[in-house]
Amino acid sequence: MNSELVKTKASTLPPTLQWVGGIDGFLRLIDQTKLPVEEVYFDCNSVEQTHDAIYRLVVRGAPAIGIAAAYGVSVAIGTAMKEQADARKAALAAIDYLATSRPTAVNLFWALDQMRVVVNEATDQELADRVLQKAKAIHEQDRQTCAAIGQHGAPLLNGCRNVLTHCNAGALAASEKGTALAVIYAAHELQPELHVYADETRPLLQGARLTAWELARSGVDVTVLCDNMAASLMQAGKVDAVVVGADRIAANGDAANKIGTYPLAIVARHHGVPFYVAAPVSTFDRTLADGAGIPIEQRDAREVSHPYGTQTAADGANIYNPAFDVTPAELITAIITDQGIIQPVNAANVAKTIGLS
Numbered sequence: 592m593n594s595e596l597v598k599t600k601a602s603t604l605p606p607t608l609q610w611v612g613g614i615d616g617f618l619r620l621i622d623q624t625k626l627p628v629e630e631v632y633f634d635c636n637s638v639e640q641t642h643d644a645i646y647r648l649v650v651r652g653a654p655a656i657g658i659a660a661a662y663g664v665s666v667a668i669g670t671a672m673k674e675q676a677d678a679r680k681a682a683l684a685a686i687d688y689l690a691t692s693r694p695t696a697v698n699l700f701w702a703l704d705q706m707r708v709v710v711n712e713a714t715d716q717e718l719a720d721r722v723l724q725k726a727k728a729i730h731e732q733d734r735q736t737c738a739a740i741g742q743h744g745a746p747l748l749n750g751c752r753n754v755l756t757h758c759n760a761g762a763l764a765a766s767e768k769g770t771a772l773a774v775i776y777a778a779h780e781l782q783p784e785l786h787v788y789a790d791e792t793r794p795l796l797q798g799a800r801l802t803a804w805e806l807a808r809s810g811v812d813v814t815v816l817c818d819n820m821a822a823s824l825m826q827a828g829k830v831d832a833v834v835v836g837a838d839r840i841a842a843n844g845d846a847a848n849k850i851g852t853y854p855l856a857i858v859a860r861h862h863g864v865p866f867y868v869a870a871p872v873s874t875f876d877r878t879l880a881d882g883a884g885i886p887i888e889q890r891d892a893r894e895v896s897h898p899y900g901t902q903t904a905a906d907g908a909n910i911y912n913p914a915f916d917v918t919p920a921e922l923i924t925a926i927i928t929d930q931g932i933i934q935p936v937n938a939a940n941v942a943k944t945i946g947l948s
């Protein structure tokens with residue numbers, strides 16, 4: 592996409608996900624596998640299409656896949672009604688099926704657990720309507736959550752000129768604004784000169800493709816760099832802070848995020864650069880004492896060996912493709928949540944901020 596086209600684009604972003612119609616409606620997603628070159632939509636008219644959209648990262652990012660899965664339960668009920676099948680049975684089967692789409696982001700399971708409660712409580716007559724209303728409520732709650740994360744986090748970037756981020760934790764990873772980018776958007780409103788370095792984030796390039804697209808469309812000055820360039824940038828004193836998202840945070844503050852986050856935290860600590868994680872309370876997994884138990888998604892080898900269909904790894908080579916890594920709490924300066932700032936990052940402060948339940 593040429594820079595002129597980007598400059599003429601509206602600063603508002605298209606909705607990451609939206610429900611179209613009533614209880615017999617469908618879930619419409621912007622197809623993130625096509626961005627930034629094509630702005631096209633992927634409609635989920637079945638639970639299988641919803642599961643596929645989550646697995647293929649048509650929709651991605653911890654909050655967004657939770658919201659998509661919630662709507663996926665409504666899609667399953669709509670299908671059952673059309674087929675005159677047992678809608679409650681279909682909804683419960685959809686919840687179990689959608690839980691198999693991706694293992695790391697706890698928001699997926701947090702959302703599905705809430706949907707299961709509604710499905711079990713609703714009468715037959717109110718089932719379809721109540722499930723859809725719950726999915727919409729989770730969607731709306733996330734809008735508020737992202738805004739709160741932005742407001743809590745912006746002051747931490749006071750005086751920062753250059754902020755580095757990894758992957759995409761923006762509007763495309765949530766309902767709108769996102770988590771790490773919500774902080775950046777809020778800081779940018781106060782400091783229009785704020786500049787962002789976006790790690791391209793191999794192998795799927797969420798930073799180059801999605802974060803740069805969001806920020807450029809939103810009028811935030813952004814520079815894309817290869818992941819292996821971040822260390823020398825910090826060594827040169829060109830990074831004032833790092834802000835990233837998270838997919839699952841253990842009770843002691845250990846945080847799973849896109850692969851490549853952990854080395855970024857090490858380098859940031861070595862160079863005295865503040866390292867912030869931004870995440871809603873729904874990203875915390877209270878059942879895990881530390882990050883050792885966080886399931887790490889292993890993805891298809893071809894994402895590494897044949898990026899975008901072009902073979903780059905030699906035949907006969909094995910491929911290692913974990914989608915996430917875990918950054919220990921002691922390397923995180925603060926966790927920015929919708930309920931406030933966790934700093935220093937330890938189990939006591941996590942429990943105080945997110946509550947124990």
Ligand SMILES: CSC[C@H]1O[C@H](OP(=O)(O)O)[C@H](O)[C@@H]1O
Nearest residue numbers: 651652653758760764836848849
């Ligand atoms: C706001 S959560 C975003 C989080 O999710 C991304 O992973 P993926 O693109 O595989 O869904 C990445 O870890 C982001 O930080």
